[in-house]
Amino acid sequence: MKKAMAFCLAALMAAGMTTSAFAAAKDVNPGSVIFDQDSFINGKASVELEYDAVAEPTYTITIPMGVQLVKGGTTSTFKAEGISNLNGGKIVLSITSTRKSGMPDDCPDFALYRGHNYVPYEVQGFYKDGTSHFVSELNKEVMSFDEDGEYRYRVIPSKIIPVTGTYWGNITFQFDIVE
Amino acid sequence: MEENKKTWSAQKKGVLIAAGILCMLLLMGAGVFAGMHYQEWVDAPYNEEQTFTPDLDEAAQDWNGNTPPSANGEEQGIKIPGYASIALPAGEKDVKILLLNPEENPCYFIFELVLDETGETLYTSKMVAPGKAIQEETLSRALDAGEYEATIKISTYSLDTNTQMNGANVKTKLLVG
Numbered sequence: 001m002k003k004a005m006a007f008c009l010a011a012l013m014a015a016g017m018t019t020s021a022f023a024a025a026k027d028v029n030p031g032s033v034i035f036d037q038d039s040f041i042n043g044k045a046s047v048e049l050e051y052d053a054v055a056e057p058t059y060t061i062t063i064p065m066g067v068q069l070v071k072g073g074t075t076s077t078f079k080a081e082g083i084s085n086l087n088g089g090k091i092v093l094s095i096t097s098t099r100k101s102g103m104p105d106d107c108p109d110f111a112l113y114r115g116h117n118y119v120p121y122e123v124q125g126f127y128k129d130g131t132s133h134f135v136s137e138l139n140k141e142v143m144s145f146d147e148d149g150e151y152r153y154r155v156i157p158s159k160i161i162p163v164t165g166t167y168w169g170n171i172t173f174q175f176d177i178v179e
Numbered sequence: 180m181e182e183n184k185k186t187w188s189a190q191k192k193g194v195l196i197a198a199g200i201l202c203m204l205l206l207m208g209a210g211v212f213a214g215m216h217y218q219e220w221v222d223a224p225y226n227e228e229q230t231f232t233p234d235l236d237e238a239a240q241d242w243n244g245n246t247p248p249s250a251n252g253e254e255q256g257i258k259i260p261g262y263a264s265i266a267l268p269a270g271e272k273d274v275k276i277l278l279l280n281p282e283e284n285p286c287y288f289i290f291e292l293v294l295d296e297t298g299e300t301l302y303t304s305k306m307v308a309p310g311k312a313i314q315e316e317t318l319s320r321a322l323d324a325g326e327y328e329a330t331i332k333i334s335t336y337s338l339d340t341n342t343q344m345n346g347a348n349v350k351t352k353l354l355v356g
Contacts, residue, residue, distance in 0.1 A: 053266060053275065054275040054276070054277050054314055055262065055265040055266060055267070055275065055276045055277060056277045056279075057260030057261060057262055057277065057279060058261060058262060058263045059260075059261040059263070060258050060259065060260055060261060060281070061258075061259050061261060061347070062256040062257065062258050062259070063256055063257050063259055063345050063347060064256055064257075064345060065255065065256060065257055065285060065286075065344050065345060066344055066345055067345070079256065082261075085263065086263055087263075089263070091261075096348050097346075100343055101343055170343055170344060170345050170346065171345050172345070172346040172347065172348060173259075173345070173346075173347045173348070174330075174347070174348040174349075174350065175259075175261055175347065175348070175349050175350060176350045177261075177263055177350060177351075
């Protein structure tokens with residue numbers, strides 16, 4: 001009877017430690033717990049617990065694959081998921097680079113490139129409340145959000161596209177977490 | 180004698196005119212050819228459509244665990260995993276961060292972990308295919324205990340042509356202790 005009680009106690013302790021390890025998941029990130037029963041002699045049980053913590057992603061943002069530029073502008077969306085894991089924090093989205101490898105040095109930021117032509121553009125970010133603003137500088141806020149959902153932005157050419165065809169360029173987005 | 184000289188001069192003139200016309204035709208042909216292919220040549224650096232062999236990271240393994248929150252059936256984009264904070268052990272170069280390229284993505288990922296204050300790169304991966312994840316990394320140096328602002332830079336390259344696509348910088352905090 002004593003042995004059974006001791007074993008149950010050890011199991012409860014292990015379960016408790018497991019629970020507390022996962023309870024801290026938002027800050028420490030979840031991992032796996034290995035339960036090894038080392039000995040169970042004369043009513044005394046000892047266990048070895050190993051917390052193998054691997055830092056896992058807490059949220060996901062789906063970004064467009066490339067930049068499309070057409071007369072009048074193109075609307076694209078971001079999709080934010082798992083934002084509630086940020087414990088009240090919000091994501092501030094900005095653009096940190098608009099260059100693509102191989103683009104000539106004289107091609108300015110916020111421009112798509114083709115041959116000797118380039119087309120400057122602006123980005124218009126839309127907030128959930130319907131307001132929006134234009135961005136044509138790096139590292140300026142395009143939009144922010146504190147809940148899951150789809151968020152729109154628009155890429156608008158600033159001048160007439162000189163030659164039709166495919167223009168080249170990429171956007172590197174930056175996600176900051178602000179409390 | 181004078182007659183022969185005149186004939187020779189006329190023949191020479193004819194040959195020169197013919198050569199001139201031939202040169203003009205060649206130049207015109209070259210011009211037309213260049214005009215027809217100019218845009219291809221200009222675009223060539225961006226059309227890396229020749230087959231390529233990705234430099235895959237051997238540490239990346241199949242990832243069957245929890246994937247970041249996601250919904251299916253949406254328009255194709257690139258899913259970027261975000262990290263609010265990352266807990267790391269102090270004084271150790273070997274760390275465990277799940278650097279995941281979600282399965283649905285149409286591209287390879289290259290991850291780079293950079294300290295914001297100094298710009299120092301702590302870790303750079305090779306290419307990670309969709310559905311794979313690196314779970315253990317060796318940093319360039321061990322960190323002292325403390326809190327560090329850092330950025331995970333994710334560069335993306337299309338699966339078939341290796342063309343660079345939109346990328347992301349994910350700001351995070353390294354909680355070293």
